Amino acid sequence: MKFGKELTSQMVPEWQEAYMNYNYLKTILKEISSFQKQKKSRHSTPPYFSPRKEKFSKRKSLYRAFSGLTNRHGNYNDKDKDIEVISVSEIEEHEYKNYQTTFLRSPEEGVENELTFFRLLDDEFNKVNNFYREKVEEVVLEAEELNKQMDAFVALRVKINDPHFCSSSLNNTPRPSNSGASMLAEIQEVEEKPERDQKMVSLTILNNVKINVVPQSATSTLKTLIDGTKLDLSFSKGELRNAQVKLKQAFVEFHRKLRLLKSYSFLNQLAFSKIMKKYDKTTSRNASKAYLEMVENSYLGQSDEVIKLMTRVEAVFIKHFANANRRRGMRDLRPKAKREKHRVTFFVGCFFGCSIALVFAVILTVHARGLLKSEGRDQYMTNIFPLYSLFAYIVLHMLMYAGNVYYWKRYRVNYSFIFGFNQNTELGYKEILLLSSALSVLTLAAVLSNLEMEMDKRTQSFQALTELVPLGLVIVILSIMFCPFNIIYRSNRFFLIVYLWHCVCAPLYKVAFPDFFLGDQLTSQVQLFRTLEFYVCYYGWGDFKRRTNTCNQSDIYKTLFIFVAVVPYWFRFLQCLRQVCESKDYGQGMNGLKYLSTIVAVITRTIYVQRRGMTMRIVAATSSGIATIYNTYWDMVKDWGLLCKDSKNPWLRDRLILPNKSVYFVAMVLNVILRLAWMQTVLDFHEAPWLHRSMVIFVVACLEIIRRGIWNFFRLENEHLNNVGKFRAFKSVPLPFSYEDGDKQL
Template identity: 40%
Template sequence: MTKETMSSCPAPALKKLGDSGRLGRPPREEAAGSRLRSTAALAGGRAVTCGLQSRSVRISIPVTTPTRTVTAIRELLFDDMLSQSRRSGSGRSAEKLSVNKKKVHQAEKMIRGALVELYKGLGYLKTYRSLNMMAFVKILKKFDKVTAKEAQSIYLKVVESSYFNVSDKVIRLMDDVDELFVRHFAEGDKRKAMKYLKPNQREESHTTTFFIGLFTGGFAALFIGYCIMAHIAGMYTQQSNKVYMATSYPVLSMFSLFFLHLFLYGCNIFMWRKTRINYTFIFEFTPTKELKYRDVFLICTTSMTIIIGVMFAHLTLIVKGYSSSAVQAIPGALLLVFLLILVCPFNILYRSCRYHFLRVIRNIILTPFYKVVMVDFFMADQLCSQVPLLRSLEYLACYYISSSYKTQDYGYCTRVKHFRDLAYAVSFLPYYWRAMQCARRWFDEGDINHIVNLGKYVSAMLAAGTKVAYENDSSAGWLSLVVIVSSVATIYQLYWDFVKDWGLLQFNSKNPWLRNDLILKQKYIYFLSMGLNLVLRLAWLQTVIHPNIGSLDSRVTLFILAALEVIRRGHWNFYRLENEHLNNAGKFRAVKVVPLPFHEVEED
């Protein structure tokens, strides 16, 4: 029992409850009472005295045995009703029996405390299992290192398939206790329930939420103003200002793609937390330093408000006729400021996260020389969806470093051969990095599946190469080759998305066409996701059909298609990590059991 429960008891005494938890008779001798008190001490319980009519009754409720709590409550109320029945006489009807409201309130407190203790005990049991599995793996690693033998895979296969490891009964019991507590003791309020079940959790400040809303409103207002002015000036039409679309628009589109991707990452974090996918453990993030979804949303809204504000001011100057080199340098200065913030050495603006991001990028660029971990592979896949961003970054670097902005010669970087070749090379780099990661993992682990995965990125590079050739020579032969190579690459990628990365389309699964273990309860969501991924994978068709949306400039159309690919990648991220969490699909972890130490209050 809790201290709150003991302090709320009435003055007279309750009957002693021993190790069995059953209700005994009132003690008639001092020796009997002292003997019962000794039993309570040995049981580790806390004795409380409460009033029950004119009798003295004493109850002992051990703090770690919820079963005894419930048994004591049941017998206490039953004994109270029985005593009333005896006093009322055998001729009276049972309908006149009643339970004192104060005792019912006391019983509710005791049951609530029992559920809290049960939830805490189940959490300890889950942690105990995780720690034992982790210790077993570390022992095997040490044994293999000392003896130079390969015993880990043999023993680990047996232990991983044992009931101790694969059973999810503890998690299901915790979910049941959580549901009961929310329904009966928290009036359906999840946050209120978590204050009892997980009292050591930290509540996040509402200041972050306030600024997210503030900057979201500022971004919306500035973006609407920017669109209205751009429409009036005719900047985005096919007869638009060529200098603006070639030099300033790439800055805006590049930042938009980047922060759209970051915003979707924040949505992924939110969904991973809601579905209890332990992304922090899988990515090996430091729990005290990793970004929460509110932090990600704050970064996105703040940054985009600043970017749209600067670009709005720049467009205003262009419309008014200012075209000096200083005005043309504004987008480049904006890009330079963000790059300086990224490498800023001072402990401000999420320095640990910025530096971790830079280390991951370094590992990707130097892939063959670094062992591939989960976060490196995951980030390299994100870069495969940001090829337009990388090409815009390469063009802007050439435009400003060569001082072309002073003469407004926006075609210089496309005329010079080595700059043009560099732009084509940038298109291949993300696929090359991923291919090298697959080769390194094959070299380290000897798994042939990594060579098959490498073939997927080689097919993507071939598809990109044929598209580049078709841009230079729009003949029927190159068009046919683009269609054939891109179709093969798309089928290859779809198979790998559904079967390998997501673990779906399993014919022998207990869930038809899905996998055995699923996190989402609504199975139709997986089929909808596969259909959406299929549609968004066909974005390469724009190379063939050259779609135009009204009189919009072709760059705007390409930006929309690039944004759809970023959305596809953000959608892909959730299911990829779900499969990793459930099945250790990438073999980045030693065991498939992961702890779930959530320190924030979960909200509806």
């Protein structure tokens, strides 16, 4: 792999603009090389051609190459190596030192390109050097903050584990305030002392400390609303355990930040070395030595704060959070990248092949039995088809998500950081395809086993076993979903369950990106929730053996039919209210109004379908039109960040990930078209000669899922680019302790 591609593959995606622009500098060197070739061709005269002379010259050049009489590049002699080509000087600008290169050769034709090269090279180096300095200063301050947190944690542990320890016997000598590196060094010194000396850590710090209560559950949120945001230390083991969990997460994230900073320094130094060697080779000069000496002596090359901090963080973490087990501690600090398994690819192909075979089997069975012309066709489409459509919605949504993951990874959208996935357990697109294809095989096999249109004339009913197949499949899926054993991606299942619970309990949980992203997914699965309601009615109150139901005749069912459609939008509305109250983000208030308008549109459309009437038709059309315009505007402008008039890319945005701009315009047009699917309700397009009403509902629901899948990609792209613009590559971990007299954290 060429270095340019390797550099791109190893970049921190959110810091991409802070790296040295290797490819651009490489294009300038190519321009210099092409100019020199043209210059040589202009000044050289065609020699007299002689095969004997050519053979002799080749032999002579070969001899020189083997005898060592020629240098590596062949265009400058040993004396030229000692002639200085450039000089690099320091310039004080603001608080940082910048570097400027002076070209020492006499002006000649073509030197302008080389001057441009060094000017851009200096700009790139100053950018990299200053960015690295800023990030190192940030981690030093963060290290000092973590050190204070560890002081409080060690004191709390001593207080709880040894409550009879007399605090009056402690050494209360205040320690000097130093940098983060030295502060962590003090922790290391404390932990290396004997147990009695560890207790000499001042416990008086606990008198000025309070526990940070971050609402992580519905009950803790309610307590916080009643008692305030901070609580006094009660010196309980629960507080110690919670503090240990939070500090462990903080140390893991801090160590990851240090690793990425170390990688950033190494990759950029290697990039400058590579580009200078290419310059020497292209121009036959010897400028790399002087420039690389400057790089080595700069802050980027000389700073060792990151390495020292890594060593001390590892020592503290192993001692306090890994029970002095280095292997376990380093495994937590440096999780290994997940390896792709060939058996996953094999089973994906196997399940998709089986799915295609089952689709053909269903088609052939329908054609051979003439089921489309059967008298029981309407009965089947009304009662059985909606039951199986539930699984089709799930499979389609998973397929769209698998496609999103594939393209996010291809275009380096850091979706795992945005969602907060665990590096060791996150699902790739192949694993998602495996689950979706396995579910499709089960569903199609169930459809094939239950593909009967005629009931038994003797019993006037269908076989109970086959009629219970859809319900059995639902029970199997729910059993797998809530299975406590470590099988079938347990961590991912629990991750989904946790954030589903957050949506259900909105607004009692702090709203993170996965919360409202999942809430938006639920708003596109309204028909799935209505199908679940139909399951309860059909198997609970209907005569499923005769494939009949009276659901639509029940007022309770009709009321719940509206309620279950409104619930996902209500969850999102409550999440928006939580964000407005918590972060004072009044833009989320406008977002909440968007969901309220959608709730009104859903209610009026459903009432129109149930009761009809011209008045309700006008009300449903008006409310749906307003909601569609509002939602479409929010999708494109707020969620996707597009339709910017003054951007570098007209009507798009300044930063784009996809190379083809037309894709964005196609996505916007598709979003508008697919959002207009509600018109089939208002225009009474419920049934066509070739489509049953249940099939029309199914198609419209699938179109909404496809629209949501397209929305997902551009929503994550916009979020990723916002992180890139702010160089935000790490998640903030709440710390357990704070000062008593303010919100400033220890």
